[in-house]
Amino acid sequence: MKQTYTKPQKIRLLFYILIPILITQLSMYAMTFFDVMMSGQYSTQDVAGVSIGSSLWTPVYTGLSGILIALTPVVSQLIGSRKFKSVSYSVMQAVYLALALALVILIVGAFCLNPILTAMNLEDNVHRVAHDYLIALSFGIIPLFVYNALRAFIDALGQTRISMVITLGALPVNVIFNYLFIYGKFGFPELGGVGSGYATAITYWIIALTAILVVLKIHPFSTYDVFREFFRVSLKEWRALLSIGVPIGLAIFFETSIFSAVTLLMSKYDTVTIASHQIAMNFASLLYMMPLSMSMALTIVIGYEIGAARYKDAREYSFIGITLALMMSLVLSAILFFFREPVASAYTKDHAVMLLTSHFLIYAIFFQISDALQAPIQGILRGYKDVNVTFAMSLVSYWILGLPIGYFFAKYTDMGAFGYWIGLISGLALGAIGLAARLRFIQQVKFKKLA
Structure with a gap:
């Protein structure tokens, strides 16, 4: 990380951090993408089971792992304020x-x-695939x-290219093991969609071990002596991380879990509708990696500037990030509209599923602009360590307002599944x-007098 003085310098640094994050997020998400897509090539019931399994796992994983995002602004601000010796301790905790x-x-x-899957009243084979997929995946948690x-x-540390290399290198491993376990090639057991769970778990082990080696051996990470000393567990440090991380995790959970709640509510529809909904949601979530990556990049640069007490620079990064995200959302919306049928055909050979998926993807277009605004702002607020209000807003907007609106349109109009x-x-x-x-309040009221 380094200080910037002009807008062109800020844009270059933001892209320098953003692009590797985007590739990393796409690589991580591509694991689920290939799980669903390759299972869809195996059978419609397998893609339905894997999709339901992943929709249950995603909010749990993103919500709880969101707690760990607290480490990013903590370390960014420590480095911005030049408190380098405290970094190793925070990382180990x-x-x-x-x-x-x-x-x-x-x-x-x-x-x-088991109780959750039973409550969904799924077809027996779909239930089995979803259950066994999650059990397989659990070996990599x-x-x-x-x-x-x-x-x-x-x-x-601004070294987002390292994360990119780790996850990008692991993606082919995931695809290879998917091929071996799903279809039973080269003597491996033919497990169908369940095999994708084992493939992903193996991949998680590979990226974790690689990251440990990087932190131990490669500069500049090795200079912070992480893993050189195993500190005692500090409940005080945990509380500090959790005070930031829990609101972040809950905000992410409320956002992602509403999609899983919709999947639960849609379980009353037939397998074709469930599969189509999940395929469309899977691809829409893939496009969400763009604003999400911008959010993560903004957390890093905003945290660094706030740690160094450069509040005006933090505001400039905010404006640049939101503007770029909105411009990119227009491009993604166009891609989604003009290529929705080829996208659907990439997931399944079932013509009925393909046709219904292309209809769902039209609705997914409207996700893009909202995501291009709310995701970067969340990242900016995390850089300021302002997370509690974001969590409350997520609860209200998604669960108290969004879900009832969807239920009304699905149940009391002729829109059916599209109502959700x-x-x-x-x-x-x-x-x-x-x-x-x-964000306007934080920048115009809380921090304006410090600029």
Whole structure:
């Protein structure tokens, strides 16, 4: 990280940090993308099972791993204020916290998985695939959470290309093991969609071990002596991380879990509708990696500037980031509109699923503009360590307003399953408006007198 003085310098630095983050996020998400797509080539029931499994896993993973995002602004501000000796301690405490969160997921999942799937009244084979997929995936939860903690440290130093190389290198491994386990090639068992869970778990172990080696051996990470000393668990440091991380995690959970709630509500529809909905949601989520990556990049640069008490520079980064995200959303919307049919055909050979998916993708276009506003603002507010109001807004906009709106349109109009997408669009739009108002308050009132 370095100080910038002009807008062109800020744009260059932001892209320098953003592009590797985007490639990293696409690589991470591509694992789920290939799980769903390759399972869809195996059978419609397998893609439905894997999609439901991933829709249950995603909000849990993103919500709890979102807690670890707290390490990014913590380390960014430590470096901005030149408190280098405190970095190793904070990183190790985040790793301990990651292990604890992973164990909590495994324990809770052991008791809750079957009741949740049973409540969905799925077809027997779809139920089996979803259950076994999640069991397979669970073998990779511990390394995945450790990797997320280390990645927060790596990215906070502005070295986002390292995270990119790690995850991009692991993606072909995931695809290869998907091919071997799903279709039973070269003597491997033919597991169908369940095999994608084992493939992803193996990949999570690879990226975690690689990240540990990077932190130990490669400059500048090795200079911070992470893993050189195993500090005692500090509940005080955990509280500091959790005070920032829990609101972040809950905000992410409320946003992602509403999509899973919609999947649960849509379980009353037939397998074709469920599969089509999940395929469209999978691709829309893939496009969401763009504003999400901008959000993560903005957290890093804003945190660095706030740590150095350069509040005017923080505001300039905010304006640049939001503007770029909105411009990119227009491009993504065009791609989604003109290529929705080829996208649908990439996931499935079933003509009915393909046709219905292309209709769902039209609604997904409206996600883009709201996401291009709310995701970057969330990242900016995290850089300021302002996270509590964001969490409350997520609860209200998605669950108290968005979900009931979707339920109304689905149940009391002739829109059917599409009605739930109206609710999702409404929730995202309302969330974006609320976050924009909060950012204006932070910059124009709370920090203006310090600039």
